[in-house]
Amino acid sequence: MKKTITKVLLLILAAAMLTACATGCGAASASKADYSSSAPADNGKYDYAEEDEAWPEPSPAEAPSSANSIGGGAGETAVPSPDFSEKLIYTADAEIETRNFDESVAAVQALLDRYGAFLESSYTGGRSYRSQYYGYADYRSASFVIRVPKEHYAELTSGLSTIGNVTSMNTWVENITSQYTDVESRLKTYRTEEERLLAMLEKAETVEDMIAVESRLSEVRYNIESLTSTLRNWDHEVDYSTVNIHLQEVEELTSPTATQRTYGEKLRDGLSDTLSDVGRFFSNLLLWIVSALPVLVILAVIAAVAAILIRRGIRRRRSLPARFDPETGKPVGKDSDGKE
Numbered sequence: 001m002k003k004t005i006t007k008v009l010l011l012i013l014a015a016a017m018l019t020a021c022a023t024g025c026g027a028a029s030a031s032k033a034d035y036s037s038s039a040p041a042d043n044g045k046y047d048y049a050e051e052d053e054a055w056p057e058p059s060p061a062e063a064p065s066s067a068n069s070i071g072g073g074a075g076e077t078a079v080p081s082p083d084f085s086e087k088l089i090y091t092a093d094a095e096i097e098t099r100n101f102d103e104s105v106a107a108v109q110a111l112l113d114r115y116g117a118f119l120e121s122s123y124t125g126g127r128s129y130r131s132q133y134y135g136y137a138d139y140r141s142a143s144f145v146i147r148v149p150k151e152h153y154a155e156l157t158s159g160l161s162t163i164g165n166v167t168s169m170n171t172w173v174e175n176i177t178s179q180y181t182d183v184e185s186r187l188k189t190y191r192t193e194e195e196r197l198l199a200m201l202e203k204a205e206t207v208e209d210m211i212a213v214e215s216r217l218s219e220v221r222y223n224i225e226s227l228t229s230t231l232r233n234w235d236h237e238v239d240y241s242t243v244n245i246h247l248q249e250v251e252e253l254t255s256p257t258a259t260q261r262t263y264g265e266k267l268r269d270g271l272s273d274t275l276s277d278v279g280r281f282f283s284n285l286l287l288w289i290v291s292a293l294p295v296l297v298i299l300a301v302i303a304a305v306a307a308i309l310i311r312r313g314i315r316r317r318r319s320l321p322a323r324f325d326p327e328t329g330k331p332v333g334k335d336s337d338g339k340e
Contacts, residue, residue, distance in 0.1 A: 087234065089174040090153050090241035098164030101140045101249040107163045108144055108245065115156045117148035117243075126249070139249040146243040153241040160245070165253045180234055187227040194220050 098104040105124075112119060124142040131138035148156045160166055197217045204210045261269070289296070 086175060087177045087180045087238050088150075089176060089234075089237045090150060090171070091174070091244075092153075092157050092169060092171045092242070093244045093246075094157075094160050094169040095167045095246050095248070096160065096164040097167055097248045097250045097253060099250060099253060100164075101142075101247070104164045104247055105142060108146075108247075111156055111159055111162070112146065114159075115148055115152035117146050117152070117156060117240075120145040120147050120242075139251075141249065142245075142247040144245040144247070146245065147240040148243060150239060150241050153243075156243060160243075163245070164247065167254055176234060176238075180231070183227050183230055183234075187224060187231070190220050190224045190227065194224065 096104070111117065122142065122144045124140065126140035127138050146156070157169070157171065160169065194217065197213055197220060201210065201213045201217065204213055
């Protein structure tokens with residue numbers, strides 16, 4: 001029975017193929033005949049100028065734009081104009097010293113408010129109660145990490161002189177255009193694969209196929225989230241430039257230009273600095289002695305009492321009569337030479 005059905009199906013398929021061939025040949029012959037009858041018979045020549053005049057030129061509104069579409073056909077996908085903008089990350093690092101620490105910190109906040117920046121992190125240290133109590137020279141310091149919109153980056157870095165004396169400033173630019181484009185391409189590829197996997201998941205018929213597709217879909221979605229996070233972080237760094245400020249409180253500002261000094265002036269300044277250091281040392285030593293005087297007196301009393309007790313013990317030991325061993329006749333507590 002199965003063989004009979006197979007033969008019938010083969011006969012039907014063969015008849016369909018013969019019918020299709022005959023139809024195709026007839027259509028081709030008719031098309032050729034129509035072309036021969038419609039072609040002008042002017043010594044076998046054809047006037048293309050008449051055909052060009054018969055077809056009017058398209059109007060500018062109907063004519064396709066080569067810059068925005070491919071082929072110019074209706075309904076075709078428009079090609080977006082290329083974006084040649086560079087992905088640049090601007091960073092600046094400045095060292096600033098000041099004699100008015102509180103005013104400089106307020107100037108930093110004023111710069112933030114003026115240029116729409118925000119403070120990413122900050123640190124302030126120095127000036128402890130202990131150093132103030134003992135009169136030690138203790139200077140404050142601060143560090144700020146500022147994020148400023150890229151359009152105000154140059155203005156903010158130029159205004160750092162309002163904070164204090166800028167001793168050094170380093171700026172650099174990182175171009176991440178190629179890395180950004182590469183990550184975008186990979187992200188687009190993964191999203192296309194995600195769509196295909198979702199379509200395959202709908203058509204999966206067995207549990208094994210569903211598990212395999214879902215496993216790959218999980219990996220693809222993880223990569224999509226990772227690449228999306230990378231692009232988001234890069235966009236944030238590009239849109240908001242970074243300015244690192246290191247603020248130091250000082251007694252005297254560093255001279256921006258070094259003056260030329262003679263050898264005698266260098267000797268004089270060196271001797272003056274040495275005498276100042278010596279005087280500062282003895283002044284601190286005297287301050288320490290006076291501050292620690294109660295403790296030193298107590299330690300001196302304890303040492304004197306201990307010395308007196310030790311001397312009394314030695315004298316009492318020497319005043320005791322010597323004792324002899326009845327068997328050997330040697331003094332007890334002494335060696336063979338008679339020494340204690």
